[in-house]
Amino acid sequence: MGGLGSGRNAAILTTTLDDLPKFNVDHFAQVHGLGVMLWQDYELSFGGSISVSVLTDAIRFSFFAPTWRYPFNSVFSAHRLEMVPCTKGGVRGHLQCGNLSRSKRCERMCRVLYFLDGQPMCRHCCGLHYRSQQNDPLGPAFARLHRLRRRLGASPGAGALVPPKPKFMHQTTYLRLSAQILEAFRFVEAQERSRQRSLMKWAKAIASKASPKSAVGHED
Numbered sequence: 001m002g003g004l005g006s007g008r009n010a011a012i013l014t015t016t017l018d019d020l021p022k023f024n025v026d027h028f029a030q031v032h033g034l035g036v037m038l039w040q041d042y043e044l045s046f047g048g049s050i051s052v053s054v055l056t057d058a059i060r061f062s063f064f065a066p067t068w069r070y071p072f073n074s075v076f077s078a079h080r081l082e083m084v085p086c087t088k089g090g091v092r093g094h095l096q097c098g099n100l101s102r103s104k105r106c107e108r109m110c111r112v113l114y115f116l117d118g119q120p121m122c123r124h125c126c127g128l129h130y131r132s133q134q135n136d137p138l139g140p141a142f143a144r145l146h147r148l149r150r151r152l153g154a155s156p157g158a159g160a161l162v163p164p165k166p167k168f169m170h171q172t173t174y175l176r177l178s179a180q181i182l183e184a185f186r187f188v189e190a191q192e193r194s195r196q197r198s199l200m201k202w203a204k205a206i207a208s209k210a211s212p213k214s215a216v217g218h219e220d
Contacts, residue, residue, distance in 0.1 A: 016131040017123055021115040023061070025081075025093040028052065034081070034093050044115065057081055059095060061120060075118050082109060097122035141191065145184040151177055161185055 021044040025034075032040050038054040050063035060078045080096040094109040099121035106125050113120040116128075152163040152174070162181050165174040 015128060017114060017126060017128050018131045020126070020128070023050070023052075023095075023113045023115070023120065025059070025095055025111050025113075029093055034083075054081070077120055079113070079120070084109075097125060099125040101125055141184065141188045145181065145188055148177055148181045148184060152181075 023042070023044065028034075028042060032038065032042070032052075034054055038052075040052050040054075041049055042052045043049050044063075050061050053060040053062070057080060058078050059081050060076070062074070062076050064074055077098065079098055082094045082096070083091040084094050085091050092111065094111055095113055097106040097108045097110060097113065097120075099106045099119065106122060108122045108124060110122045112123070114123060114126050116126050149161075149163060152169075153166045154160070154163040162178045165171070
């Protein structure tokens with residue numbers, strides 16, 4: 001038999017927001033500032049560059065975005081810039097998404113614009129998720145359990161659920177970590193049982209739909 005958490009299928013990853021080039025106004029302001037009439041070539045994440053023009057109340061992008069239909073396509077876009085006061089002092093820049101969706105312009109204020117198909121837009125208009133949202137829901141629970149066990153010197157995989165107390169560790173600390181390990185294990189175990197019941201129920205439903213109806217005998 002495998003160790004704790006073995007036999008779990010890896011999630012099938014698709015395109016996520018982490019795979020797209022993006023413009024982070026916070027990072028840009030930290031490096032270049034948001035002064036009036038600032039013109040700066042800015043390196044996008046995941047390669048490529050754009051020319052950024054900061055005006056009094058807007059930021060304009062100019063970049064080369066070729067597509068298979070328009071190999072020499074250049075994109076120019078302007079986004080309203082709003083300086084929002086922070087609760088503990090200072091201000092942060094927010095850009096307005098100007099993407100057109102269903103003949104309606106998006107007006108969300110955001111700090112990050114993603115470049116999908118050469119068009120800058122907010123994460124809602126992209127319709128994509130972050131890569132961390134594609135992970136197994138039990139992933140964080142398993143990670144916490146393994147992290148607690150490592151604090152007691154346990155190696156990943158099989159072994160005692162609660163390892164013996166390491167040398168020089170205070171008894172109170174050991175008892176606290178042991179209780180947290182048992183609590184984390186009970187949570188993982190309960191979630192795994194619930195997942196197994198759901199899978200069995202789903203398998204029975206599929207089998208009942210696929211099985212042919214029982215034949216009814218007729219007397220000769």
